[in-house]
Amino acid sequence: MSLIVKDVSKQFGNNVVISNYSMEVAPGEITVILGESGSGKTTILRMINHLEEVDKGSISIDDTYLVKDGEYQDNQSIKDYQYKIGLVFQDYQLFPNLSVTENLLLAPLSNKFADKAVLEERAASLLEQMGVGDKGDSKPSQLSGGQKQRVAIARAMMMNPSLLCFDEPTSALDEKTVGKIAELITQLSNQGIMILIITHDNELVKLLGDARVIRTTEFIK
Numbered sequence: 001m002s003l004i005v006k007d008v009s010k011q012f013g014n015n016v017v018i019s020n021y022s023m024e025v026a027p028g029e030i031t032v033i034l035g036e037s038g039s040g041k042t043t044i045l046r047m048i049n050h051l052e053e054v055d056k057g058s059i060s061i062d063d064t065y066l067v068k069d070g071e072y073q074d075n076q077s078i079k080d081y082q083y084k085i086g087l088v089f090q091d092y093q094l095f096p097n098l099s100v101t102e103n104l105l106l107a108p109l110s111n112k113f114a115d116k117a118v119l120e121e122r123a124a125s126l127l128e129q130m131g132v133g134d135k136g137d138s139k140p141s142q143l144s145g146g147q148k149q150r151v152a153i154a155r156a157m158m159m160n161p162s163l164l165c166f167d168e169p170t171s172a173l174d175e176k177t178v179g180k181i182a183e184l185i186t187q188l189s190n191q192g193i194m195i196l197i198i199t200h201d202n203e204l205v206k207l208l209g210d211a212r213v214i215r216t217t218e219f220i221k
């Protein structure tokens with residue numbers, strides 16, 4: 001039960017960003033990819049989330065492959081793989097015209113993940129766990145940055161992912177809110193969810209305590 005990235009390479013033109021790189025994230029483990037701007041953090045996160053293709057290598061979760069030795073798998077395997085991942089975007093990407101609850105329900109309903117009543121119950125309980133239980137009827141524009149982040153995490157958790165990915169989770173937040181988000185991430189990790197964070201924020205890394213830190217300098221040997 002792990003995310004396994006094996007011998008992955010990626011270059012844009014002559015710009016080699018990642019070369020024969022391997023890493024693993026285990027359940028209950030927080031892995032932080034830390035590095036300067038332009039060092040490949042977004043690229044690896046996008047490859048793991050199937051938003052960018054690898055040039056070579058393999059990526060799998062719990063033995064479900066996205067890509068094996070450079071070969072992308074059939075649509076069903078890719079779908080099964082994607083169901084195992086929740087992604088929290090840097091700018092949250094909440095739908096502005098939908099309420100908070102509708103934002104949480106949209107993807108699982110359209111994927112027929114479960115009955116509406118079950119999903120509504122799950123949405124309410126996740127919003128509660130994230131500390132925004134009273135915001136279900138609000139529109140994203142009525143929320144603070146920290147509240148939007150909490151809603152984005154709840155939305156990413158709706159399909160019960162094994163791996164939760166965060167793209168620069170603290171870039172838009174003040175210091176106090178960063179502490180609260182670090183606490184939430186730790187809480188999710190303690191539930192056994194694999195956590196992968198890309199960031200350049202050393203303060204966040206300190207707040208996450210025993211997180212495993214990977215530096216992007218390891219991407220190219």
Ligand SMILES: Nc1ncnc2c1ncn2[C@@H]1O[C@H](COP(=O)(O)OP(=O)(O)OP(=O)(O)O)[C@@H](O)[C@H]1O
Pocket residue numbers: 012015017035036037038039040041042043044200
């Ligand atoms: N679609 C693309 N086409 C060409 N080059 C790209 C593309 N995406 C990324 N790059 C290049 O790959 C390198 C790594 O970029 P990446 O966005 O992964 O870095 P990053 O560490 O996430 O940076 P930041 O913290 O600024 O977001 C950079 O040199 C960038 O210019």
